[in-house]
Amino acid sequence: MGEELVPRDELRATIEARKELGEEAEPALIEAFVDRIEKELSKRQRESEQSLRRKREHQKEMALGRMALSIPLFALAAIFTGLAGVIVVCAALALIAIATAR
Numbered sequence: 001m002g003e004e005l006v007p008r009d010e011l012r013a014t015i016e017a018r019k020e021l022g023e024e025a026e027p028a029l030i031e032a033f034v035d036r037i038e039k040e041l042s043k044r045q046r047e048s049e050q051s052l053r054r055k056r057e058h059q060k061e062m063a064l065g066r067m068a069l070s071i072p073l074f075a076l077a078a079i080f081t082g083l084a085g086v087i088v089v090c091a092a093l094a095l096i097a098i099a100t101a102r
Contacts (some may be wrong), residue, residue: 005037005040005041006033006036006037006040010033010036011033014029014032014033017029058100059100059101062096062100063097066093066096066097069093070089070093073089073092073093074086074089077089
């Protein structure tokens with residue numbers, strides 16, 4: 001994996017605490033350690049969801065922008081250049097859609 005869920009020194013500290021405190025403290029130590037891991041996982045999940053939401057909003061904005069630009073571009077292309085201009089506008093809009101989808 002890329003990043004550690006819990007720093008290694010925290011794991012070592014938990015193991016050392018278990019050695020010092022004995023077996024009776026083991027369930028509490030394990031519970032606390034697992035809680036830290038669960039909190040980190042939950043934090044990463046929220047960050048991932050926020051990132052995905054921002055990306056979707058950006059894609060929606062780009063789609064609306066393309067639609068807003070396409071209407072006058074199609075009208076101008078059809079009036080002044082005919083079918084060739086409409087084809088060029090379609091190709092340009094397709095390239096914009098491909099570039100923003102990445």
